Amino acid sequence: MRAEDEEGDAAFKPGYSTSSLSTAATDGALAKHESQWGISGFFRVLCDAFGWRLLLMLTLTEAGLKGFAAGGGNGGLIGLPIEYLLKEFHVSAGNIQIYRSAVSVPWSIKPLLGLISDAVPIFGYHRVPYFFFVTTAGTISCLLIALYSDLTLTMLLILLFFVFLMVAWSDLLTEAVYSVVLREKPEHGPSLISYVWGGISCGRLLALLAVGEVMTHFGNRTSYLIATPMAVLSLLVPLMNLPQETRSRAKCGAKLSGSELPLAIVAFITGCGTLGLALLSIFGGSLQTKVFAAACLAVLALGLVSCALSPIIAKMNAFFFIQNICSFGIGGAQFYFFTDGPESYPEGPHLSKVFYTSAIGMVSTVFSLVGMVIYNRWMQRWSYPHILMFGNILTAVCNLLNCLVFSRWNLKLGINDHVFVLGSDAIQNVVQEIAWLPTMLLISQLCPKGCEATMFALLAGMSNLGASLGSYFGAYILVLLGVQPTGEANESAEFDNLWIASVVSSVGPCIPLALVYQLIPNVGQKDTVPGLASSTQGSPLNNLLVRWGWMEDESSSEEVEMQNVLGKGDDSDDDR
Known part of the structure; x- marks a missing residue:
């Protein structure tokens, strides 16, 4: 989240604290110290400002657990082997997507997890007990996956769920800790954020270098054994x-009051609904039933969030939620297409584990940085509708390159599969980064002061949920097109219509662009979004809670405060 920079001389601004007055001097000393000592000075300044306990916590949870073990989210040592594990059970392409979305659902229910830890303390503690329980459960799950090869599919999915729960909840609790200290010492904020995300990036790169070789030489489950020490630490x-x-x-429940009550209601209902969909996906039911449940959840989540948030935030959330759903993920079919051996798909690319996980992952990481540089250099001054239109249309065009390899036209053009995959992936990651960065910036700017963490968790959770639901609908599209590979022998015919699914998946996110000027504020990326006074003011749910007496009317409070100010002014005039 970004705060507006204060301009001008602080000495002439009424209400400035002494700590604010010393910010410039502190920044100068910090820059001088870092220039003299380099990396060692950087760590020394952070240690002096925040203490070794916080830095150790960030190293263990963000760099070690989230970065190295989880690859920054759903990848790394615990995420990249999932498709290979499911392939051992000959799971169909559509169900691979659904199972993967189900086990990684903790990232979508982070608002619910935050609500639980905030509202239900254990022996008076809001963070430490939850950290202990989820980390213990995740550690045991990693060990069981690594050591027991005869696990049933259902048991494997349950253990994977607890592994991702460990990473997502510990990440949330860690974010809550360092967000507090950042508010206390904002002058060191950029350095601390750089330390956090630098650690995550380094951990992710190490995981990418290791995971392919580990799976190739020691089996698909060994990476979970390597991730276990990070969980133990x-x-x-x-x-x-x-x-x-x-x-x-x-x-x-002491914190469930005031303006955050509507957000708590939304987090609870959508979180429980998402968790219910994950349980349905893991424990059974036909694919059609799961897709129908996903559609119901999409309507419920979008309707409830739109009723609870202020209109400007609700419109923006609706745009990105619908766009993520329309992505129609086809990752399960892509996995089989690229990794099936000659006995299953003689005409296929036959990519090795090292190439599919490590090589492609490294290229993606590097060229995402290239996209970031291009965005920061040339596109920061574009308005939000313009950059979203340009970025998403360009992304769709680049994603259509996949149709060439799925239809095997790249071979007819004389382009080797490995070269084509790396080249197209590089181009796609550059343009996807350009499309993604303004999205995160807008989400950050639409988090009103006082509830930044709650709103960011809710909006990011809705974005993750939309992408997960898009995988459910994409799985159904694969069924309709007859694209259902399972890794069995002689399944070449299963990929005949994969290029059609790729077209739908590529073009789908452009559908909501027809409403971009109605749903996205037409302001520059460096401008303040107007009309953003509160996260819930003016929403139907907020008005209903005010009518029932469960909340105070924020607009009335502002009017009373203004009248008091005007009243004091009138009294002073009378005295004169």
Whole structure:
């Protein structure tokens, strides 16, 4: 989240604190210290500002657990082997997507996880006990996946769910800790954020270098054994109380009041609905049933969030939620297409584990940075509708390159599969980064002051949920087109219509662009979004809660405060 920079001389601004007055001097000293000492000075400044406990916590959870073990989210040592594990059970392409979305659902229910830890303290603690429980469960799950090769499919999916729950919840709790200290020492904020995301990036790169070779030489489950020490080390966070959390006397539900009550209601209902869909996906039901449940959840989540948030935020959320759903993921079919051996798909690319996981992952990482440089250099001054139109249309055009390899036209053009895959992936990651960065910037700018963390978690969770639901609908499209490979022998015919599915998946995200000027504020990326006073003011749910007496009318409070100010002015005039 970005705060507007203050301009001018602080000494002439009323209401400035002494800490604000010393910011410039602090920044100068910080720059001088870092220039003298380099990397060692960088760490020394952070240690002096935040203490070694916070830095150790960030290293263990963000660099180690989220970066190295999870590859920044759904990849790394615990995410990249999932398709290969499911392939051992001959899971169809559509079900691979659904199972992957189900086990990674903790990233979509982070608002619910945050609500639980905030509203239900354990023995007076909001973070440390939850950290201990989820990390212990995730550690045991990693060990069981690595050591027991005769697990049933259902048991494997449950264990994978707990592994991702460990990463997502610990990430949320860590974000809550360092967001507090950032508010206390904002002058060191950029350095701390650089430390966090630099650690995640380094961990992700190490995982990409290792995971392909590990799976090739030691089996698909060994990477979970390597991830286990990172999970064990993360137990130091609660055991040593690295967050330095003190016992609270607040009762359960004490924080569920005021303007955050509508957000809590939305987080609870959508989180429970998403969790229910994941359980349905894991424990059974036909694919049609799962897709129907996903459609119901999409309507419920979009309708509820639109009723709970202020109109400007609700419109923006609707645009990105619908766009992510229209992505219609086909990753399960792509996996089989690229990795099937000669006995299954004689005409296929037959990419090795090292190439499919490590090589493509490294190229994606590098060229995402290229896209970031291009965006920062030339596209920061574009308005939001213009950059979203340009970025998404360009992304769709570049994604259509996949149709060439799926129809095998690249071979007819004399382009080797490995060269074509790396080249197209590089181009796609550049333009996807250009389309993604303004999205995250807009989400950050639409988080009103005072509830930034809650709103960002809710909007990011809705974005993740939309992408997961898009995988469900994409799985159904694969069924309709007869694209259902399972890794069995002689399944070449299963890929005949994959290029059609790729066209639908590529063009789908452009559908909501027809409403971009109605749903996205037409302002520059460096401008303030107007009309953003509160996260829920003016929403139907907010008005209903005010009518029932469960909330105070924010607009009335502002009017009373203004009248008091005017009243004081009138009194002073009378005195004169």
